[in-house]
Amino acid sequence: MIRLRLVIAAIAVVLLAAGMTQVGAQQPSSVDPNASAVQEQQLLQQLNRIQGLGSIPDTRSYVIEQPMGRVWRQFHEVWLRWIGGGIIFGVVALMTMFFLIRGRVRIAGGLSGRTVVRFTSFERFTHWMTATSFVILAVTGLNITFGKELVLPLIGAAAFSRWSIMAKYAHDFSSFPFVFGVATLFVMWIKDNFPTAADIQWFKDGGGMIGDKHVPAWKFNGGQKLQFWLACLCTIAAAGSGLFLLFPFYLTNIFGMQIAQGIHALTAVGFVGLILAHIYIGSVGMEGGFHAMATGEVDLNWIKQHHSLWLEQEFGQGRTAPPPAGATTRPAS
Amino acid sequence: MRAYLLACLAIVVVGAGGYFLLNAVQQPSGTAFATDGARISPNWAWRAPSTATPPTASCDPRKSWQWFFVDLGSPEGESATCSISQ
Numbered sequence: 001m002i003r004l005r006l007v008i009a010a011i012a013v014v015l016l017a018a019g020m021t022q023v024g025a026q027q028p029s030s031v032d033p034n035a036s037a038v039q040e041q042q043l044l045q046q047l048n049r050i051q052g053l054g055s056i057p058d059t060r061s062y063v064i065e066q067p068m069g070r071v072w073r074q075f076h077e078v079w080l081r082w083i084g085g086g087i088i089f090g091v092v093a094l095m096t097m098f099f100l101i102r103g104r105v106r107i108a109g110g111l112s113g114r115t116v117v118r119f120t121s122f123e124r125f126t127h128w129m130t131a132t133s134f135v136i137l138a139v140t141g142l143n144i145t146f147g148k149e150l151v152l153p154l155i156g157a158a159a160f161s162r163w164s165i166m167a168k169y170a171h172d173f174s175s176f177p178f179v180f181g182v183a184t185l186f187v188m189w190i191k192d193n194f195p196t197a198a199d200i201q202w203f204k205d206g207g208g209m210i211g212d213k214h215v216p217a218w219k220f221n222g223g224q225k226l227q228f229w230l231a232c233l234c235t236i237a238a239a240g241s242g243l244f245l246l247f248p249f250y251l252t253n254i255f256g257m258q259i260a261q262g263i264h265a266l267t268a269v270g271f272v273g274l275i276l277a278h279i280y281i282g283s284v285g286m287e288g289g290f291h292a293m294a295t296g297e298v299d300l301n302w303i304k305q306h307h308s309l310w311l312e313q314e315f316g317q318g319r320t321a322p323p324p325a326g327a328t329t330r331p332a333s
Numbered sequence: 334m335r336a337y338l339l340a341c342l343a344i345v346v347v348g349a350g351g352y353f354l355l356n357a358v359q360q361p362s363g364t365a366f367a368t369d370g371a372r373i374s375p376n377w378a379w380r381a382p383s384t385a386t387p388p389t390a391s392c393d394p395r396k397s398w399q400w401f402f403v404d405l406g407s408p409e410g411e412s413a414t415c416s417i418s419q
Contacts, residue, residue: 124336
């Protein structure tokens with residue numbers, strides 16, 4: 001009898017416990033599952049960071065969360081893509097429209113067959129070293145910003161991972177010849193890139209790009225000078241901020257790293273837009289433009305049309321080249 | 334064309350110089366931000382998949398050229414987990 005009572009009591013306890021569990025599951029919990037997150041958020045707002053303790057020497061690694069991290073993530077993952085995409089596609093669209101409306105800037109008098117040395121071998125060597133490095137830097141850099149959205153879906157995670165690792169190292173190493181190239185170009189061409197009165201007139205006349213007016217210019221016209229100085233400034237900003245990224249936390253803290261990355265990225269997309277315009281005008285946009293940097297020589301009529309002041313200066317020094325073999329000399333119309 | 338080819342050669346040469354310079358100055362993050370004095374198992378740093386046994390043997394850090402060519406294969410005598418973790 002006692003055993004029976006014990007069994008009944010045990011069953012009653014089990015049923016009661018089960019019932020309480022059921023009731024407990026149906027009623028709203030008294031513990032707010034988000035409470036810890038709320039406290040974390042309050043902590044973040046009040047102290048401006050969530051910081052822990054660690055046993056490694058780098059005390060900056062103890063910071064687990066800080067508000068600027070979210071801003072940086074928003075910048076890197078959202079805003080930068082819109083800004084970068086806007087600049088790059090904007091420049092491409094502008095160049096396309098300009099090409100469709102204006103067409104190629106032709107040599108008005110046609111080829112004369114006589115050439116003038118415009119760029120020496122060393123100038124072309126330095127230009128192409130800088131240009132090729134820039135293309136590597138641009139492609140590998142844009143992969144950091146756009147690769148996850150554009151390349152990853154095309155080639156898959158494994159291939160994208162390999163490509164991105166290689167791209168990262170190519171980006172680091174090609175920065176050296178690029179900066180070296182820009183520094184050399186700066187020293188070589190600075191004397192020809194100081195603004196002159198002719199540049200103001202060049203801008204007033206639309207650089208001869210709008211209409212068929214031949215605007216006098218020295219070795220570099222106003223547009224080229226503007227591009228020279230912008231390229232130098234962009235290189236200083238990109239290389240300077242790049243140093244912070246090459247040596248993370250050596251020179252600054254996490255906030256500085258975020259600022260450096262932002263400057264580096266914004267400068268880079270602006271630089272890409274600038275160079276896209278440069279590539280356009282140096283290739284499809286202008287007849288004879290690419291030839292100048294490919295062979296170093298330009299046609300006499302081309303130089304008369306685009307850099308007449310420089311031609312007069314150079315003719316004064318007797319620096320002309322003979323006509324190429326097999327070329328016929330035609331008078332300029 | 335000659336100027337362009339020389340420019341490409343210069344990129345390789347100067348880029349290689351950059352490689353050696355960075356190699357001499359930079360440290361792998363696992364070394365730069367770690368210390369032997371930490372009271373944690375060094376195996377913790379090797380992010381082995383949960384199904385794999387943490388390596389008992391030490392893992393040699395990969396060299397820069399291995400990273401560059403994504404050659405992270407298993408050297409002879411080294412646990413395969415080392416390759417995964419790196």
